[in-house]
Amino acid sequence: MRNTAESVSIKPIILVVAGVIEKQGRYLLAQRVEHACQGGLWEFPGGKVEEGETPQAALERELTEELAIQTTTGRFLADSVFDHGDKIIHLKGYLSHWESGSLVLHSHQASVWAELTEISHYALCPADYPILEALVAK
Incomplete structure (x- = not known):
């Protein structure tokens, strides 16, 4: 059977x-x-980049929306691409610097401040592991 454009489904790539x-x-x-995709797993917080937004601006916006904190985006750490079956997630990890605000969880059920050596004790979302590896290597 020949592949045609109609028979090949293209998965959306979400940045x-x-x-x-x-x-x-x-x-x-x-x-x-718990009810979210990968519910119960731990992550470095962030979110989707909207059209016309830089990754850095998106990260600062998402951290304000999700955690009620203001941050400044620092240096890039790593890319991670993860296939979720129906879509592909392209995750870009950045060091972020806390500027102000009191942590409020709008989109998460818990948070923790962990030392670098403790992070491996938490079950991270698969896409976050390359970011952790880059952080350890820095």
Whole structure:
């Protein structure tokens, strides 16, 4: 059978950003709500990049929306591409610097400040592991 344009389904690629937020030698992890995709897993918080937005601007917006904090996006850490079956997530991880705000969980069920050596004790979303590896290597 020949592949034609009609027989090949193309998965959407969703660009997502994650912030590795460091504060006093610890890093913020947020736990996804149970009913969400990958519910109960831990992640470096962030979200989708909207059309016309830079990844850095998207990350700062998402962290304000999800956690009620203001951050400045720092250096790029790593890319991660993860196939979810119906879509492909392209995750870009950045160091993020806390500027102001009090942490409020709008999109997560829990959060923790973990030392770098403790992060591996948490079940991370698969796409976050390359970001963790880059953080460890830095």
